[in-house]
Amino acid sequence: MSLHSLHDYACHACREPYIPFAAGVRCPRCDEAPAETFEEFLEEVRGILELVWHAHGRWVPPANPMSTLGDHYVWLLAGALARAGLEFTMQEDDVAGQAEKAAAQVHLGAKEYLRPHYTAFFRALFPVALHIQRT
Numbered sequence: 001m002s003l004h005s006l007h008d009y010a011c012h013a014c015r016e017p018y019i020p021f022a023a024g025v026r027c028p029r030c031d032e033a034p035a036e037t038f039e040e041f042l043e044e045v046r047g048i049l050e051l052v053w054h055a056h057g058r059w060v061p062p063a064n065p066m067s068t069l070g071d072h073y074v075w076l077l078a079g080a081l082a083r084a085g086l087e088f089t090m091q092e093d094d095v096a097g098q099a100e101k102a103a104a105q106v107h108l109g110a111k112e113y114l115r116p117h118y119t120a121f122f123r124a125l126f127p128v129a130l131h132i133q134r135t
């Protein structure tokens with residue numbers, strides 16, 4: 001398992017880079033349906049989170065030079081998990097709320113249209129992170 005995600009994708013209509021990580025995920029910018037879906041991406045990110053957590057006891061890897069779009073997603077998620085204080089505070093019943101709060105804090109600049117996309121991504125993986133830290 002590598003610390004790097006090899007996933008890269010861009011909308012074929014508007015060229016917005018994003019990862020269609022689940023069925024039904026459409027371009028966050030123009031709402032075009034993706035040409036393909038990368039459902040294995042969530043599993044890949046789970047593997048990276050697991051590796052980093054068990055090796056370092058935290059979510060953000062000690063050094064993680066970003067090289068792909070997938071790495072960018074991992075970096076955003078790791079930072080959000082760290083800010084959420086997941087390892088200390090999160091309870092089973094407020095995982096979705098924590099994910100939404102964390103996504104609301106991501107700085108997106110002019111790309112505010114990405115927020116619902118990242119919110120869905122965080123919602124998919126916060127429960128996974130909670131599971132990892134308990135095993």
Ligand SMILES: [Zn+2]
Nearest residue numbers: 011014027030
């Ligand atoms: Zn698009």
